[in-house]
Amino acid sequence: MTKSKNMKSIVTSELPKCPSGIQGLDEITFGGLPQGRPTLVCGGAGCGKTLLAMEFLCRGALTYNEPGVFIAFEEKEKDLEENFASLGFDLKKLVKQKKLLIDYIYIERSEIEETGEYDLEGLFVRLASAIDTIGAKRVVLDTIEALFSGFSNQSILRAELRRLFRWLKEKGVTAIVTGEKGESLLTKHGLEEYVADCVIFLDHRVNEQIATRRLKIIKYRGSKHGTNEFPFLIGNNGISVFPMTSLLLSSSVSSQRISSGIKSLDAMFGNKGYYRGSAILVSGSAGSGKTSFGAQFVDSVCRNGQRALYFAFEESESQLSRNMTSIGIDLKKWIDKGPLRVVSNRATLCGLEMHLVMAHKAVKEFKPAVVVVDPITTMIGSGIVDEARAMISRLLDFLKNEGITVLATDLTLIGDRGGETEIGISSLCDTWIKLSMEMQDYQRIRRISIIKSRGMDHGHETKDLVITNKGLEIKDIPGVREGYK
Amino acid sequence: MKKTIYKLALYVAGATPKSLEAFANLKNICEEYLKGKYSIDLIDLLKNPKLAKGDQIVAIPTLVRKSPPPLKKMIGNFSNKEKVLVGLNIIEQG
Numbered sequence: 001m002t003k004s005k006n007m008k009s010i011v012t013s014e015l016p017k018c019p020s021g022i023q024g025l026d027e028i029t030f031g032g033l034p035q036g037r038p039t040l041v042c043g044g045a046g047c048g049k050t051l052l053a054m055e056f057l058c059r060g061a062l063t064y065n066e067p068g069v070f071i072a073f074e075e076k077e078k079d080l081e082e083n084f085a086s087l088g089f090d091l092k093k094l095v096k097q098k099k100l101l102i103d104y105i106y107i108e109r110s111e112i113e114e115t116g117e118y119d120l121e122g123l124f125v126r127l128a129s130a131i132d133t134i135g136a137k138r139v140v141l142d143t144i145e146a147l148f149s150g151f152s153n154q155s156i157l158r159a160e161l162r163r164l165f166r167w168l169k170e171k172g173v174t175a176i177v178t179g180e181k182g183e184s185l186l187t188k189h190g191l192e193e194y195v196a197d198c199v200i201f202l203d204h205r206v207n208e209q210i211a212t213r214r215l216k217i218i219k220y221r222g223s224k225h226g227t228n229e230f231p232f233l234i235g236n237n238g239i240s241v242f243p244m245t246s247l248l249l250s251s252s253v254s255s256q257r258i259s260s261g262i263k264s265l266d267a268m269f270g271n272k273g274y275y276r277g278s279a280i281l282v283s284g285s286a287g288s289g290k291t292s293f294g295a296q297f298v299d300s301v302c303r304n305g306q307r308a309l310y311f312a313f314e315e316s317e318s319q320l321s322r323n324m325t326s327i328g329i330d331l332k333k334w335i336d337k338g339p340l341r342v343v344s345n346r347a348t349l350c351g352l353e354m355h356l357v358m359a360h361k362a363v364k365e366f367k368p369a370v371v372v373v374d375p376i377t378t379m380i381g382s383g384i385v386d387e388a389r390a391m392i393s394r395l396l397d398f399l400k401n402e403g404i405t406v407l408a409t410d411l412t413l414i415g416d417r418g419g420e421t422e423i424g425i426s427s428l429c430d431t432w433i434k435l436s437m438e439m440q441d442y443q444r445i446r447r448i449s450i451i452k453s454r455g456m457d458h459g460h461e462t463k464d465l466v467i468t469n470k471g472l473e474i475k476d477i478p479g480v481r482e483g484y485k
Numbered sequence: 486m487k488k489t490i491y492k493l494a495l496y497v498a499g500a501t502p503k504s505l506e507a508f509a510n511l512k513n514i515c516e517e518y519l520k521g522k523y524s525i526d527l528i529d530l531l532k533n534p535k536l537a538k539g540d541q542i543v544a545i546p547t548l549v550r551k552s553p554p555p556l557k558k559m560i561g562n563f564s565n566k567e568k569v570l571v572g573l574n575i576i577e578q579g
Contacts, residue, residue, distance in 0.1 A: 111557070112558045113558065113560070115560070115561035115569055117562050117564075118544045119544065122547065125498050125530040125545075126543075151544065
């Protein structure tokens with residue numbers, strides 16, 4: 001019967017959803033948790049179950065005007081208030097405003113003697129009273145499995161749980177039930193048996209000494225959902241889920257152009273420069289001028305009154321701006337004035353996902369028109385090549401979707417003559433500029449060529465790249481004429 | 486020692502057959518073993534849901550021995566007389 005009901009709802013419209021308000025979660029669930037139904041959130045110790053559940057209530061109360069009840073079996077009201085204060089949630093205030101009600105239920109088996117039959121009507125009464133007191137639309141039971149350690153009669157318990165979930169559905173509240181990860185089952189006591197509509201699994205694992213939190217939707221009845229594992233971060237304002245892999249190639253393209261900051265390079269792109277919102281890869285060996293390339297681009301962007309974000313994985317902010325003054329680019333001026341922000345991190349500082357997450361955050365906060373990632377290849381150092389590739393493509397996709405022009409530099413090793421950059425990111429980029437060094441009469445000469453540039457006319461000849469004290473300049477190689485056009 | 490007064494509270498939710506049975510069982514045991522030195526406070530959570538918090542009531546019916554200390558809790562319908570007596574420390578185990 002439920003099946004036919006579900007079928008029907010697919011035909012007419014999607015299931016009603018209850019937006020969780022948690023960053024990213026609503027995107028991968030296409031709208032939120034199933035409204036008026038319970039959702040199971042499970043995972044190992046310290047994976048963020050309680051946080052997710054509590055944030056669901058807080059966001060509900062703050063953003064959607066839906067009061068919530070938090071039934072805590074593990075932590076006292078005071079402990080919860082203290083713990084969440086550090087994440088920027090003022091539970092006390094919400095409680096005072098009657099938008100949140102926390103009820104701590106204490107069960108200690110050793111203090112309770114069992115004789116004959118009983119039921120859990122007490123829990124129902126408490127829950128009902130809590131719901132009615134503040135007119136709650138959302139309920140969290142964290143974690144209901146505590147009941148299993150509190151009572152010995154399993155058959156009563158299981159029957160009562162089934163009744164509880166039926167009752168919650170009848171009440172029409174959107175509920176989150178948390179459960180500890182089990183050995184063979186999803187949860188220790190098989191809660192998934194009762195909560196069958198939506199199951200979210202949280203994971204916290206360490207790979208090559210780098211810890212990442214991940215979230216996966218195991219099932220969601222009557223709704224489509226992202227099936228991948230999504231990284232998430234517990235930051236200073238709660239959970240952020242990053243649905244990067246769910247991005248589609250649906251970004252709207254722009255035919256606007258943006259200057260590369262180097263006049264003579266713009267000339268190679270039909271006097272107009274790059275496409276706005278495209279991805280540009282600058283690859284070259286050490287010392288070929290990649291960073292200068294990025295800096296000059298950023299400088300020109302700021303000069304035109306737009307914002308730029310520079311991810312420096314090899315240099316600190318002050319080092320970068322000092323070095324660039326030697327070629328006549330004053331980055332410090334832009335940093336002080338505001339249109340430029342330099343984010344410098346060692347690639348090994350944290351995991352790939354974390355880098356992604358930080359990049360995501362910085363971009364969302366700063367809203368730049370241009371992002372420079374210098375160099376994008378350091379990422380490989382902090383992870384496995386496959387993962388690095390996936391992560392870079394996700395980063396580029398994300399930036400493209402936001403309509404941001406991204407310039408990534410890529411270090412190719414000397415002697416690496418292959419046309420493929422190390423992690424095959426060239427195919428993700430729209431424009432690929434290659435810098436190289438050539439030996440000529442005991443001198444090393446910088447050369448530049450445009451290997452590809454999607455959708456535009458561009459020069460095909462290799463030219464000289466000269467680094468002057470007024471920035472980069474591109475010159476014809478003496479004797480080589482433009483003969484291809 | 487003979488002066489010990491048993492102050493008991495029985496939590497129920499509505500006058501269901503189960504709670505009536507529990508009350509009757511308890512009453513019988515008390516009449517038999519504690520005649521004249523006990524009191525039973527019958528608390529209906531449906532009328533007073535807020536009271537459930539104080540004694541941390543989850544299961545119904547719950548019997549709470551408020552005095553003599555320590556506080557003791559017992560759940561069930563009290564059909565097993567032996568267990569109730571031991572649980573309330575009315576007779577020593579053994």
